Amino acid sequence: MPEKIEDNKYVELTYQVLDGKTGQVLTGVEFPIGYVHGANEVLSPAVADELASKSAGDIIEVPIDGDSLYGPRDESLVITDYIENVPEEYRELGTTILMENDRGETKRFLVTRKDDTTLTIDGNNPLCGREVIFRLEVIKVRDATQEEREAGGKIDPGPDLTGFALKGRLRELH
Missing domain, CATH: 3.10.50.40 (Chitinase A; domain 3)
Structure with missing residues (x-):
């Protein structure tokens, strides 16, 4: 059974x-x-x-x-700005942007619309x-x-790090 x-x-x-x-x-x-x-x-x-x-x-x-x-949609979380004010790496549709307010709270925004002059991000959950x-x-x-x-x-077992000098390797990476 x-x-x-x-x-x-x-x-x-x-x-x-x-x-x-x-x-x-x-x-x-x-x-x-x-x-x-x-x-x-x-x-x-x-x-x-x-x-x-x-x-x-x-x-x-x-x-x-x-x-x-996720709560009702909040239109104050939809922001449109001129595309030249947005860093290049955030100009693709579907890009997630993590933003922080004055109190140190973070919120994820999604690039939802883009045209030749403007870009829109939305902090509402897509659902x-x-x-x-x-x-x-x-x-x-x-x-x-x-x-x-x-x-x-x-519980997945972690990677086998036997024989790997982690501390020395981290120093090399910095």
């Missing part, structure tokens, strides 16, 4: 986020992601609830209001104001180890 998703189970899945109106794929993961069900908030509560009791091979679709995940569908395929379900439960996901 296949194992069912419940708290303290290690789960691997793939997902796609689809536009609820057009069905267009907005984003997704190519390689499975792993997490421990109930140990962290890696998924929205609505998605986690729908995954409960599912097994490897199951595919689910969960409609989500983007505003419920704000959209109805989306999370399509998830469960790849694996098993008991999580104690270490995975504590970490909230799979």
Whole structure:
């Protein structure tokens, strides 16, 4: 009998986020992601609830209001400026720009529009104001180890650095 998703189970899945109106794929993961069900908030509560009791091979679709995940769209986070005021490395559509305010708080902005004279960046999450569908395929379900439960996901071994003089190498790089 296949194992069912419940708290303290290690789960691997793939997902796609689809536009609820057009069905267009907005984003997704190519390689499975792993997490421990109930140990962290890696998924929205609505998605986690729908995954409960599912097994490897199951595919689910969960409609989500983007505003419920990321808050309503804030037009004050959309900034348009003359392109000559923007550094060259930030002039490509899709570029992410990390900006900091006077209080040291950071926020990610995405270059969303560009023409011959202006460039627009947007600090809203791209899913704000959209109805989306999370399509998830469960790849694996098993008991999580104690270490995975504590970490909230799979523990991958680090690289084997045997014989590598890390401290000396770091000095060489500087």
